[in-house]
Amino acid sequence: MIARSLLICLVCLLFTAGLAAGDTLSKEQINALFSQANDAFRQANSTVDDTDKSNSLYEEAVLSYEKIIRQGHIENPKLYYNLANAYLLKGDIGRAILDYRRAEKLDKSDSDIQKNLTFARGRRVDKVEIKTEKQVLRTLVFWHYDFSMRAKFTVACVCFAVFCLALAVMIWFGRRALLTTATGISAALLVCFIGSLAVEGYSHAANLSGVVVAAEVVAYQGDGQNYPPSFKAPLHAGIEFELVERRPGWFHIKLADDSDGWIPQNTAEII
Amino acid sequence: MIKRWIYISAVIIAAFAVWDASAADISVSASVDTSKDVYAGDDFSYQIIIDGYDQPGQPDLSPLAVFKPRGAGGGNNSQTSISIVNGRTTTNVVKRYVMNYVLTAGPAGIMHIPAVTVTVNGKQYQTNEIVLTIVKPGTTDQLELEVTLSQEKCYAGQPVILTVKFYVYANIGDYQFDILALTNDAFYVEDNEATKQYRVNRRNREAILLTFSKVLIPKHAGDIDLGTPSVSADVAAGRTRSRDGFFDDFFQSNVQYKRFSVSAQPLKLSVLPLPQQDKPNGFYGLVGRYMISASAAPTKVSVGDPITLTIKVGGEYLKPVQWPDLEQISGLSENFKMPSQKSSPTIENGLKVFTQTIRPANDKITEIPSIPLAYFDADKGQYVVAKTDPIKLEVSPTKILTTADVEGQDFTPAGREVEAVKKGISANYESPDCLQNVRFSLAAAVTSPVYLISWAAPLLVLITSVLAKVFVHTTPEQAARKRRRSAAGNAVSQLKKIQPAQMQSHPELLAYVMKQYIGERFDKVAGSLTADDCMQTIIDRTGDSASANHYKDIVSRCDAGRYAPMQQHLDSATIDEVIGLIRVIEKESKI
Numbered sequence: 001m002i003a004r005s006l007l008i009c010l011v012c013l014l015f016t017a018g019l020a021a022g023d024t025l026s027k028e029q030i031n032a033l034f035s036q037a038n039d040a041f042r043q044a045n046s047t048v049d050d051t052d053k054s055n056s057l058y059e060e061a062v063l064s065y066e067k068i069i070r071q072g073h074i075e076n077p078k079l080y081y082n083l084a085n086a087y088l089l090k091g092d093i094g095r096a097i098l099d100y101r102r103a104e105k106l107d108k109s110d111s112d113i114q115k116n117l118t119f120a121r122g123r124r125v126d127k128v129e130i131k132t133e134k135q136v137l138r139t140l141v142f143w144h145y146d147f148s149m150r151a152k153f154t155v156a157c158v159c160f161a162v163f164c165l166a167l168a169v170m171i172w173f174g175r176r177a178l179l180t181t182a183t184g185i186s187a188a189l190l191v192c193f194i195g196s197l198a199v200e201g202y203s204h205a206a207n208l209s210g211v212v213v214a215a216e217v218v219a220y221q222g223d224g225q226n227y228p229p230s231f232k233a234p235l236h237a238g239i240e241f242e243l244v245e246r247r248p249g250w251f252h253i254k255l256a257d258d259s260d261g262w263i264p265q266n267t268a269e270i271i
Numbered sequence: 272m273i274k275r276w277i278y279i280s281a282v283i284i285a286a287f288a289v290w291d292a293s294a295a296d297i298s299v300s301a302s303v304d305t306s307k308d309v310y311a312g313d314d315f316s317y318q319i320i321i322d323g324y325d326q327p328g329q330p331d332l333s334p335l336a337v338f339k340p341r342g343a344g345g346g347n348n349s350q351t352s353i354s355i356v357n358g359r360t361t362t363n364v365v366k367r368y369v370m371n372y373v374l375t376a377g378p379a380g381i382m383h384i385p386a387v388t389v390t391v392n393g394k395q396y397q398t399n400e401i402v403l404t405i406v407k408p409g410t411t412d413q414l415e416l417e418v419t420l421s422q423e424k425c426y427a428g429q430p431v432i433l434t435v436k437f438y439v440y441a442n443i444g445d446y447q448f449d450i451l452a453l454t455n456d457a458f459y460v461e462d463n464e465a466t467k468q469y470r471v472n473r474r475n476r477e478a479i480l481l482t483f484s485k486v487l488i489p490k491h492a493g494d495i496d497l498g499t500p501s502v503s504a505d506v507a508a509g510r511t512r513s514r515d516g517f518f519d520d521f522f523q524s525n526v527q528y529k530r531f532s533v534s535a536q537p538l539k540l541s542v543l544p545l546p547q548q549d550k551p552n553g554f555y556g557l558v559g560r561y562m563i564s565a566s567a568a569p570t571k572v573s574v575g576d577p578i579t580l581t582i583k584v585g586g587e588y589l590k591p592v593q594w595p596d597l598e599q600i601s602g603l604s605e606n607f608k609m610p611s612q613k614s615s616p617t618i619e620n621g622l623k624v625f626t627q628t629i630r631p632a633n634d635k636i637t638e639i640p641s642i643p644l645a646y647f648d649a650d651k652g653q654y655v656v657a658k659t660d661p662i663k664l665e666v667s668p669t670k671i672l673t674t675a676d677v678e679g680q681d682f683t684p685a686g687r688e689v690e691a692v693k694k695g696i697s698a699n700y701e702s703p704d705c706l707q708n709v710r711f712s713l714a715a716a717v718t719s720p721v722y723l724i725s726w727a728a729p730l731l732v733l734i735t736s737v738l739a740k741v742f743v744h745t746t747p748e749q750a751a752r753k754r755r756r757s758a759a760g761n762a763v764s765q766l767k768k769i770q771p772a773q774m775q776s777h778p779e780l781l782a783y784v785m786k787q788y789i790g791e792r793f794d795k796v797a798g799s800l801t802a803d804d805c806m807q808t809i810i811d812r813t814g815d816s817a818s819a820n821h822y823k824d825i826v827s828r829c830d831a832g833r834y835a836p837m838q839q840h841l842d843s844a845t846i847d848e849v850i851g852l853i854r855v856i857e858k859e860s861k862i
Contacts, residue, residue: 051612082699089696
């Protein structure tokens with residue numbers, strides 16, 4: 001009886017281990033997939049006249065990039081950027097913007113991501129005015145918007161180190177102009193970056209953003225199709241929103257101009 | 272036991288009575304607006320009134336389905352009145368909620384609107400049934416309606432024009448057409464001419480003519496009865512008199528209208544089936560007369576160069592005209608590359624224009640072949656295939672650039688500025704760092720070894736410095752301050768240890784303690800202090816000369832006692848005096 005139980009446990013363990021192994025990719029597999037994706041993307045770019053063929057090749061690149069991300073458990077802004085480029089050239093504006101935003105979330109300082117995201121946004125059907133205050137704020141508190149969390153944390157650590165060491169030196173050798181300046185500057189930067197990290201951490205947890213990926217979706221004034229529409233025309237792919245509330249099958253979304261509506265969950269994805 | 276059961280029963284009955292009384296306060300009724308006549312086919316207002324409750328109920332409108340009920344909102348109509356009689360305030364609240372609907376009246380006659388079940392606060396109530404008289408509009412010679420079809424016989428798919436002419440000889444308000452052809456599923460209905468208004472003279476009478484037309488495209492063959500078109504309109508029937516006649520005339524607010532209805536001749540349309548014989552390939556249902564033409568530019572190209580092919584289709588009714596199926600045209604699909612996506616056609620000068628870019632696949636092509644358009648000519652009763660003329664092309668092989676071409680100066684513009692295009696998209700990344708996982712978690716980063724060292728090591732240095740400074744490294748000022756603080760305690764402690772017997776044998780002990788106290792307390796060197804120094808120091812720091820003299824006196828006596836111990840009277844009381852003096856000095860000391 002004990003031997004039988006042990007055998008069953010062993011089989012279960014092997015099965016679980018097999019599942020786990022099947023769900024992840026080895027480094028060689030990831031490299032091979034990356035190479036395949038790049039080849040498909042390059043071939044698609046060189047196919048000028050045959051739209052069907054180029055779309056099929058872009059789709060192949062998309063599948064490979066997505067497999068690396070999903071099954072390789074790799075989060076990299078450049079990978080998301082490549083995926084978004086493939087979607088963009090395939091004509092899927094919604095998913096292109098979604099993946100550019102995911103890339104941007106990981107690296108806000110990459111100018112290529114910003115450039116392509118701007119280009120993709122320009123090709124959206126719908127135009128939503130962004131509030132001027134946000135753009136002003138973006139300029140004033142640039143470090144909050146332009147630096148990634150890793151960069152901000154690194155700078156905060158450096159500032160903290162400078163602050164502590166300067167204080168320690170001041171304790172032993174008294175106040176010097178250079179030390180006082182270093183302490184003041186490092187303290188100010190530390191406050192800025194720690195504050196930015198706190199705000200970003202909170203907003204990541206509390207304010208989820210998303211993008212409409214369906215070609216066209218009607219937003220309603222409530223979580224059901226019996227409610228009147230929220231907008232005069234349907235929303236189109238690529239519209240970015242903040243998630244206000246999530247109910248079974250429905251997202252309550254708020255656009256950049258503060259207008260809101262409910263859309264079916266399967267028509268959008270959270271960044 | 273019986274008494275107990277009677278008591279319980281009484282309580283239960285009382286509770287039911289209270290519950291029932293509260294439920295009985297709610298009543299539900301229905302009403303319609305009868306201030307105006309309701310004519311056949313008119314919309315009218317229907318209300319469900321809930322008395323005794325200020326929240327909406329849930330009505331089951333299925334009995335009203337025949338009247339096409341539409342919600343028109345609702346509102347809380349509760350009223351609160353407060354009365355004060357002999358200083359006693361009484362508040363009376365009348366709760367009411369009104370739910371509004373719009374219903375459509377049926378034919379003229381007596382109409383019964385059945386009772387509706389309304390669920391209020393979990394309980395069901397029935398409204399009252401309503402009986403309403405639907406009035407049939409009268410007829411009048413002030414209105415006249417003409418509805419005509421461009422033809423009484425046509426083929427399936429052939430557009431037929433329906434023209435409506437409404438002559439009005441009086442002042443009218445609202446009007447509504449009832450034309451079955453426009454709502455009949457047997458037709459595709461398209462706009463033709465929008466509503467226009469003219470002043471005309473008809474049968475020696477001035478009239479206003481409202482006219483519009485629609486295109487009817489029959490979907491199937493067969494005889495279609497289009498019924499009798501009619502129009503009902505509110506015709507001014509008179510005016511009511513009121514005191515404020517001027518404003519009534521100015522705003523025409525006192526005109527009384529009465530509903531009248533007039534009909535046109537009944538309409539019938541016979542739709543013939545399209546013949547199956549000789550139906551050409553590519554025919555998709557166009558009926559009428561159409562022409563097609565095509566042009567291309569440029570016509571002298573190399574293999575792979577784009578050619579803009581423009582196809583124009585003309586005819587009576589262009590809406591059903593579709594993109595020509597270029598892929599099915601022999602000689603076009605084989606010899607030219609065409610993208611599968613097509614641009615939307617445009618209407619220019621009464622022609623539908625289709626534009627497509629094609630690229631010659633080889634240099635043996637000499638022309639763009641004819642493009643056919645199949646339609647059924649209803650006048651001739653036969654199918655016709657219109658075709659464009661072939662377009663001559665000169666296709667040369669693709670030019671291969673040679674060094675000479677590149678170096679040729681004749682056609683290359685010189686000195687042109689290089690201008691970068693800033694918008695667009697950047698290329699993909701292919702470097703191996705794309706596969707580096709950069710997922711970042713704040714919590715994980717704080718405890719990761721690299722970051723841990725970067726923030727914890729400097730912090731440790733700082734903390735260590737502070738601790739070292741506090742506990743190990745003390746300044747002379749700090750030491751002096753500490754000495755001053757502990758001077759009195761040390762002195763008193765040492766004084767208490769001196770035995771009375773020692774006072775006689777070693778009076779210098781007492782002097783030593785007293786000088787040491789002055790030295791430690793006021794930052795003096797104890798060994799060099801004299802009794803006068805002690806006195807002067809105490810005066811300087813406390814201003815208490817009495818205590819200072821007393822202190823000096825004891826110190827002097829102790830000093831003298833070293834040489835003549837028996838002549839000085841020193842005992843335990845002296846120690847107590849010194850302790851007392853020290854406490855006074857401590858109290859009065861300025862530092």
